[in-house]
Amino acid sequence: MIEALAMANARATLHTRRDDTALLREGRVALMQPYFLPYLGYFQLIAASDCFVVYDNVQFIKNGWIERNRYLLDGEAKWFGLPLAKDSHSRMIMERQVSPHFDSASLINRLAFAYRKAPHVTRTLTWLEALLNLPAHNIAEFNELALRSCCSLFKLNTPIIRASEWAPSSLSRGQDRVIEVITSVGGTSYLNPAAGGSLYEAADFAEAGYALELLKPSLPGYQQHDKPFVPALSILDALMFNELETVSGWVRQGEILRA
Numbered sequence: 001m002i003e004a005l006a007m008a009n010a011r012a013t014l015h016t017r018r019d020d021t022a023l024l025r026e027g028r029v030a031l032m033q034p035y036f037l038p039y040l041g042y043f044q045l046i047a048a049s050d051c052f053v054v055y056d057n058v059q060f061i062k063n064g065w066i067e068r069n070r071y072l073l074d075g076e077a078k079w080f081g082l083p084l085a086k087d088s089h090s091r092m093i094m095e096r097q098v099s100p101h102f103d104s105a106s107l108i109n110r111l112a113f114a115y116r117k118a119p120h121v122t123r124t125l126t127w128l129e130a131l132l133n134l135p136a137h138n139i140a141e142f143n144e145l146a147l148r149s150c151c152s153l154f155k156l157n158t159p160i161i162r163a164s165e166w167a168p169s170s171l172s173r174g175q176d177r178v179i180e181v182i183t184s185v186g187g188t189s190y191l192n193p194a195a196g197g198s199l200y201e202a203a204d205f206a207e208a209g210y211a212l213e214l215l216k217p218s219l220p221g222y223q224q225h226d227k228p229f230v231p232a233l234s235i236l237d238a239l240m241f242n243e244l245e246t247v248s249g250w251v252r253q254g255e256i257l258r259a
Contacts, residue, residue, distance in 0.1 A: 027188030028213070031055050031163070031181055033093060034143035035065040036081055037150075037234045040247075041193065041217030044254035046151060046158050048215055049191050053181055054147070056094040056140040057164040066093060067139060069234035073114040075227030080107060080234075084139060094140040094164055104132040111236070117225060118240035127153075128236065150235060154248040161185065175200045179208045189213055194257060202259040211258070218253035 030049035034056055035042055046052045060066065068081025083099040108129050115121045131149055136142035140162075148160060167184040170177055178200070182190050189211035192200060197214045205212040221229040222241055230237075238247050 028191050029053060029182050029185055029187035029189070030191045030215075031178055032193075033058065033061075033064075033066055034140045034147065036067055036069050036139075036143055037146055037236055038065060038069065039232045040219055040235060040238055040250055041215075041232070041254070043150060043154065043156070043235065043251045044217050045191065045193060045215050046147070046160070047154075047156050047252050048254055048256060049158055051185055051187060052158050052160045053166070053185060054140065054144050054160060054162045055181075056144075056162050057092050057168065058177075060089060060091055060093045060096050060139075062089050066143065067096075069236075070232075071111060071114055071234055072224055072230055072237050075225070075230065077230050077233060078114070080110065082139060082142065092164075094138055094162075096139045098136065098139055098142060104129065107132070115240045120240055120242070124236060124239045127239075153239075153244060154251045156251065175204060179205065179210065182210055183208075191215055191256065193217070197259055200259065205259075214257045214259050216255040216257055218250070218255070220250055220253075 028048070028050045030045050030051070031053040032042065032045065032055055034054045067084055068079050070077040071080050072078070083102050085097040085099045087096060108125055111128070112121065112125055115124075118124075127149075131146055134142075134145055136145055144160070144162070151158065151160070163181055167181045170180055172180055178190060187210065190200075190205060191213045192215070194214040194216040200212055202212040219231050221231065222238070224230060224237070224241055235247075238250070
């Protein structure tokens with residue numbers, strides 16, 4: 001089964017060795033915090049890059065996309081996610097643990113009810129249930145596993161690495177830190193979502209020897225029961241209502257703009 005193969009591939013490639021430079025000879029680098037089952041545009045960023053860096057060694061953001069996302073219930077977007085163990089919100093993403101009281105069965109049941117009429121609910125929940133049962137030491141590792149498994153489903157071969165392994169510590173912040181990461185992995189350009197383009201200055205990247213590029217996502221609509229379309233939900237929603245081949249094609253869309 002393709003879902004089982006995707007899970008196995010995700011687990012087998014969880015660690016990209018620090019000395020495995022053969023994977024990192026291409027130029028376009030994307031850098032994002034590890035989001036929880038993110039929306040389609042996140043995977044378009046992965047697909048458009050030559051190396052995707054999981055930005056796991058920055059401060060955790062409470063109630064952000066790292067620990068939760070949105071699903072569809074009766075035509076409305078609702079939150080779901082992984083509860084985290086109590087800890088300081090100043091800790092890094094890779095230091096935040098999933099709560100030992102997390103009940104994966106309860107989450108699966110909630111999604112099964114919400115998507116009970118979706119054409120691919122059984123396939124998608126079988127895959128998700130196996131994913132939720134994989135051992136992960138923290139929220140960053142779980143989200144990375146989920147990203148890798150999704151990429152395997154979509155047949156995306158973009159190398160995925162961790163900032164904590166390639167650029168483990170720095171006093172720099174913002175775009176200076178991003179430039180350090182690009183330098184560490186041997187990139188020649190930086191690809192960022194277009195919505196966050198205002199955070200960066202193309203001239204500063206050029207001065208450091210890198211191009212700054214922006215990805216404008218393409219988010220096609222699709223049939224969600226008999227309700228008006230609700231865009232930008234978790235990738236789970238797209239998988240519930242569409243064939244894998246269709247979603248895989250969408251993942252490879254998006255327009256790259258020069259900043």
